[in-house]
Amino acid sequence: xxxxxxxxxxxxxxxxxxxxxxxxxxxxxxxxxxxxxxxxxxxxxxxxxxxxxxxxxxxxxxxxxxxxxxxxxxxxxxxxxxxxxxxxxxxxxxxxxxxxxxxxxxxxxxxxxxxxxxxxxxxxxxxxxxxxxxxxxxxxxxxxxxxxxxxxxxxxxxxxxxxxxxxxxxxxxxxxxxxxxxxxxxxxxxxxxxxxxxxxxxxxxxxxxxxxxxxxxxxxxxxxxxxxxxxxxxxxxxxxxxxxxxxxxxxxxxxxxxxxxxxxxxxxxxxxxxxxxxxxxxxxxxxxxxxxxxxxxxxxxxxxxxxxxxxxxxxxxxxxxxxxxxxxxxxxxxxxxxxxxxxxxxxxxxxxxxxxxxxxxxxxxxxxxxxxxxxxxxxxxxxxxxxxxxxxxxxxxxxxxxxxxxxxxxxxxxxxxxxxxxxxxxxxxxx
Amino acid sequence: xxxxxxxxxxxxxxxxxxxxxxxxxxxxxxxxxxxxxxxxxxxxxxxxxxxxxxxxxxxxxxxxxxxxxxxxxxxxxxxxxxxxxxxxxxxxxxxxxxxxxxxxxxxxxxxxxxxxxxxxxxxxxxxxxxxxxxxxxxxxxxxxxxxxxx
Numbered sequence: 202x203x204x205x206x207x208x209x210x211x212x213x214x215x216x217x218x219x220x221x222x223x224x225x226x227x228x229x230x231x232x233x234x235x236x237x238x239x240x241x242x243x244x245x246x247x248x249x250x251x252x253x254x255x256x257x258x259x260x261x262x263x264x265x266x267x268x269x270x271x272x273x274x275x276x277x278x279x280x281x282x283x284x285x286x287x288x289x290x291x292x293x294x295x296x297x298x299x300x301x302x303x304x305x306x307x308x309x310x311x312x313x314x315x316x317x318x319x320x321x322x323x324x325x326x327x328x329x330x331x332x333x334x335x336x337x338x339x340x341x342x343x344x345x346x347x348x349x350x351x352x353x354x355x356x357x358x359x360x361x362x363x364x365x366x367x368x369x370x371x372x373x374x375x376x377x378x379x380x381x382x383x384x385x386x387x388x389x390x391x392x393x394x395x396x397x398x399x400x401x402x403x404x405x406x407x408x409x410x411x412x413x414x415x416x417x418x419x420x421x422x423x424x425x426x427x428x429x430x431x432x433x434x435x436x437x438x439x440x441x442x443x444x445x446x447x448x449x450x451x452x453x454x455x456x457x458x459x460x461x462x463x464x465x466x467x468x469x470x471x472x473x474x475x476x477x478x479x480x481x482x483x484x485x486x487x488x489x490x491x492x493x494x495x496x497x498x499x500x501x502x503x504x505x506x507x508x509x510x511x512x513x514x515x516x517x518x519x520x521x522x523x524x525x526x527x528x529x530x531x532x533x534x535x536x537x538x539x540x541x542x543x544x545x546x547x548x549x550x551x552x553x554x555x556x557x558x559x560x561x562x563x564x565x566x567x568x569x570x571x572x573x574x575x576x577x578x579x580x581x582x583x584x585x586x587x588x589x590x591x592x593x594x595x596x597x598x599x600x601x602x603x604x605x606x607x608x609x610x611x612x613x614x615x616x617x618x619x620x621x622x623x624x625x626x627x628x629x630x631x632x
Numbered sequence: 633x634x635x636x637x638x639x640x641x642x643x644x645x646x647x648x649x650x651x652x653x654x655x656x657x658x659x660x661x662x663x664x665x666x667x668x669x670x671x672x673x674x675x676x677x678x679x680x681x682x683x684x685x686x687x688x689x690x691x692x693x694x695x696x697x698x699x700x701x702x703x704x705x706x707x708x709x710x711x712x713x714x715x716x717x718x719x720x721x722x723x724x725x726x727x728x729x730x731x732x733x734x735x736x737x738x739x740x741x742x743x744x745x746x747x748x749x750x751x752x753x754x755x756x757x758x759x760x761x762x763x764x765x766x767x768x769x770x771x772x773x774x775x776x777x778x779x780x781x782x
Binding site for chain 2: 485486487489490495496497498541544545547548549550551552553554555603604605606607
């Protein structure tokens, strides 16, 4: 009696003995899930479903063009915007620029829990890394474009404490800035007539005199000032859109995975951390996509930095501010008031249950942007992971109508915490 | 003459065939269960059978974290209101496991052909979403629900 060899996961069946069934066995063996589930990676095996998810996290594509900003991607606008970004004359007392809190030497943030500029801010300074990919800007999403966001700090009394009239005068009085402005946007008004164009003024100004100056202007003059103000924001945004993270060890790991080759781009610890991140940790549910952010808002029940911090309505307040903002994507100053950004604004639910919700920050270069959370409550990545592990300091959900039930104690071991931190560190761009 | 070992081999063949079919189907089934579809069923019936909805999303399958639209045709012939009252439709969506809904509002427009265009839908997270349609004609009001896995 001849012995038959039967199909297994590691060898093809002997078709010669099985007649017409032979080829069928081969096909079926190849289709058997367990044979095709895993491919050799390195220290950690990932299932086909996990690999499918990993491939959505990398690579980071080029940032989308902002259709609401006609000078986005313009090299001259980028240079002009860079000059403005670091120009302290855009602040009320000439001591602060955008670069004061968004310091390139500190990963485009300031390394502080709360920013210290003209005053002490109430929320942690978000890094500018990958800001161009964001759908909403600020922790509460109160700006819907990068250029609109750039205008807020200029007039914020705790940040740069200036006014749009003051900024317009700076441009008009500096030949170099005026020339760059003219090259991009056409000649700016001279603003020499101090009766028509007071030194300080704006609707968001902190002091009443500056507000009065603004509202006593002719509406056509206000529009001229607004146009210059917006154009400055668009130039700054063009510069900020170039601040994009580059390849990280995680990206090389995914590239190896995609190519079906074993990878040592990540340490075994980081690979285990990655598996937790996309699996039991549920981190990738919100920290999704190549920027590791779903661009939306959640309440992860983090306690306030201290008892002195005022209540923070988060996204609920952000939506209210958006509805009153003239510098939105669908507004008069947008270069595409009917585009995708405007659509997101049109469909925004003003009644959404998002009280106390804050934007999911991206995680690329996260190891460089401590401290963490919306008030910089957590000093280290380890502290962040430990928070999710135990939730022992978590507060009650701010909005009882919207409970993120996904936030549960993970009860991680010390090794698992180390692994998650190692993975997060692997998201740092190569130096 | 047939060798007794041939009988044994026939049985073995059949057993192996059955085993391979089972394993293959398990693999295929597992792939569908593990893989996210984002696909809507083409038809849906309301809770008391009064309304039949025909659904279509654009794009299809439903993308994660991108605005999408839906076109819904409502067949109200079985509703307990055979008057000429118009059909009314509203939709909402939530993630039951997460206990939250969308951050966008659904805008419903009735098209010239009587279908309903639903705009502003955005599923900002992977997982299971439950879409609830409220359909009404006159005093008849029913709900139809469908689960979508992203």
